[in-house]
Structure formats: C-alpha cells, structure tokens
Amino acid sequence: MRLGSVFYGGKVRVVSPLDDDTFLDLDRAAELARYETDTFTNMQSVIDEGEYGIEQATHLLRRANKRAFINAADVIFLPPVTPVQYRDCLVFEDHLTNCLKAFGQDDPTPPQAWYDQPLYYKGNRMSFIGHEADVIWPDYAEHLDVELELAIIVGKQGKNIRPEEAHDYIFGYTILNDISARDAQMREMPGSLGPAKGKDFDTGNILGPWVLTPDEVDHPVGLNMELRVNGERWGGGNSRDMHHDFGAILAHISASETLYPGEVIGSGTVGTGCGLELDKRLSPGDTFELEIEKIGTLRNRIVKPG
Structure with a gap:
C-alpha cells in the first residue's frame, strides 16, 4: 500500500492512489464507513495508530467508496509527514x-x-x-x-x-x-x-x-x-x-x-x-x-x- 499527504478542499488529507488519476481520501472513506476515528486526519495520526492504522487503511482501500474519490489533478502534494526528527x-x-x-x-x-x-x-x-x-x-x-x-x-x-x-x-x-x-x-x-x-x-x-x-x-x-x-x-x-x-x-x-x-x-x-x-x-x-x-x-x- 502507498500513502500520501495532499491539500484538497481547504484541508490536509491522507490519501492512497487507486491509479495515476484517482486517489482515495481515507478520512472521508472512514466517515462514509461510519468509523468513529480520527486516524486519517493527518499522516502522523496514522503512524501513531501503528498496525491498527494500516489495517483500517487496508479495509477502506478494499471497499474504495467512490464518494471518497479525489481527482489527482486537483490536489497539491505535501511532504507525506513533517518529521518529528x-x-x-x-x-x-x-x-x-x-x-x-x-x-x-x-x-x-x-x-x-x-x-x-x-x-x-x-x-x-x-x-x-x-x-x-x-x-x-x-x-x-x-x-x-x-x-x-x-x-x-x-x-x-x-x-x-x-x-x-x-x-x-x-x-x-x-x-x-x-x-x-x-x-x-x-x-x-x-x-x-x-x-x-x-x-x-x-x-x-x-x-x-x-x-x-x-x-x-x-x-x-x-x-x-x-x-x-x-x-x-x-x-x-x-x-x-x-x-x-x-x-x-x-x-x-x-x-x-x-x-x-x-x-x-x-x-x-x-x-x-x-x-x-x-x-x-x-x-x-x-x-x-x-x-x-x-x-x-x-x-x-x-x-x-x-
């Protein structure tokens, strides 16, 4: 799995590419799946969740709700994470x-x-x-x-x-x-x-x-x-x-x-x-x-x- 951080719709979003043109907004996908979690508000949150965060992302990718799709051409890429060190x-x-x-x-x-x-x-x-x-x-x-x-x-x-x-x-x-x-x-x-x-x-x-x-x-x-x-x-x-x-x-x-x-x-x-x-x-x-x-x-x- 690949994960990235982008700016889209006025906020930072953690995404995973479905192909070169389409990304899955993991926070939106979690909301649509009725996950009660803040895991995907930023990459550091995903990292802090450890294996559980990766498991959640994997499940969301398997479902890949179309309502959480983002056009790659509409995003601004950010560093995946701002390093703590x-x-x-x-x-x-x-x-x-x-x-x-x-x-x-x-x-x-x-x-x-x-x-x-x-x-x-x-x-x-x-x-x-x-x-x-x-x-x-x-x-x-x-x-x-x-x-x-x-x-x-x-x-x-x-x-x-x-x-x-x-x-x-x-x-x-x-x-x-x-x-x-x-x-x-x-x-x-x-x-x-x-x-x-x-x-x-x-x-x-x-x-x-x-x-x-x-x-x-x-x-x-x-x-x-x-x-x-x-x-x-x-x-x-x-x-x-x-x-x-x-x-x-x-x-x-x-x-x-x-x-x-x-x-x-x-x-x-x-x-x-x-x-x-x-x-x-x-x-x-x-x-x-x-x-x-x-x-x-x-x-x-x-x-x-x-």
Whole structure:
C-alpha cells in the first residue's frame, strides 16, 4: 500500500492512489464507513495508530467508496509527514568515493569510521516540501545539487533496537531529495563539524510523493533508483548496495537514545545519484525526477528569484 499527504478542499488529507488519476481520501472513506476515528486526519495520526492504522487503511482501500474519490489533478502534494526528527546517513560507498574524488582528495578511500558504523547528521526538519513544489535557490549559493536517497519513517517508539527487529520499527519507505549547496558545503568541510548551510535552507529537503508500507518489500530492501534532470538520465543504482542497511542504522542511532514515531532517516545518496559525482550541476529552471521502484517518482523544479 502507498500513502500520501495532499491539500484538497481547504484541508490536509491522507490519501492512497487507486491509479495515476484517482486517489482515495481515507478520512472521508472512514466517515462514509461510519468509523468513529480520527486516524486519517493527518499522516502522523496514522503512524501513531501503528498496525491498527494500516489495517483500517487496508479495509477502506478494499471497499474504495467512490464518494471518497479525489481527482489527482486537483490536489497539491505535501511532504507525506513533517518529521518529528530528521537524520540523514551516508551509507553508499560509491557515492562517498566519487565525492571525495570530486572534492580533490588525493586518496578517495573512505575513513575506517565509515566502515565501522553508520555516519549521519541531523538536518532541518522544518524545511521539507513535497512533490511538484518549487525549490527556491538560496541567495548565498552558486552551485546546487540534487541527491537521490531512500528514506524510512519510524513507526514506533524504541531504544536499543536490535538490527533483526528493524522491520517492526519501520512505518514505511519514501523518496528523499537532499538538495545541497556544494559551494557552501566545501567552505564548511574543513571545520569537521558536519553540514550546516550546505544543507540548511528553506525548501532544501523534499519527501514523497508516497510512503510505501513495509509489507510490500523484503528487508533489507533492494529497490532500483534513478535520477533524471530535464528528462535526461543522470545516474542511479539500487538500495541493496547500502553498506549499512536500515537494521544497522536503527540499531546504531537508537543506542541509548529513544526514537519516536514520525522520525525520518535517509540512507544518503546512492552511487551516481547526484551531479557532483558526474561533474554536472543544476541550473535555474531545471526539473529533476527521482524515481524509486514501487514508491514512485518525486518531481520538483528549482527556481532562482530575481
């Protein structure tokens, strides 16, 4: 099952696509089915309901009351969820090696720490936009880049999670585009404190368009991923190439730290999933499409004011 968040009829609605043109409004469908529930008022409510929320959505999809249908052309996509916390990892070796070369490193071998444990940073959870929204070029940057990533949404509270338990803590999988200001990032890198303005600006993080529930895929996931800019294929790969899978990631992050429903954790960019690796860069007006098998295509345009 795929779930998304859209704005329609003056309110936020949780929907599931029946096909490319028609979505089921789950809150309206629940009302028509006489469910006494607020589960589908927003995605966080669905996440908080856990397995019960998914079961209700499944039943409503099976009935698919036509009075709850929405025309896809009439909605505005939102991020599936506003993360309660946002972390992004770096777990694809080809991506890291390619970027180290692009940054001028004489030896592009990843540091031993990268092999020993998942590395991550915490980003701006309030900067997320959804499918088809415009990315606004930040004033201080000249070199912007797109990044193709798989992300998970945490489904339940947990601490000291074992890798083999990971599947039980994943609400779903979605596409993450972690837009990067490469010139700002290069200025920051010598400080060895992680990305700041290289990543943090309004509209700089994108999620969507759908959340794929974990019953639809095996764990660890092996999904094909592709990046296109203005219709031209730039690169891509497969999520099976993650050096640390989401089980290892959840185990590491949750060590002596509680994770909460609604947190978003990105995989980091797949190999050849960004322009830096390919000696390409974005220009104002470019449209980029990030496609991940079974989830869909996340499409956005970048706009430079003035």
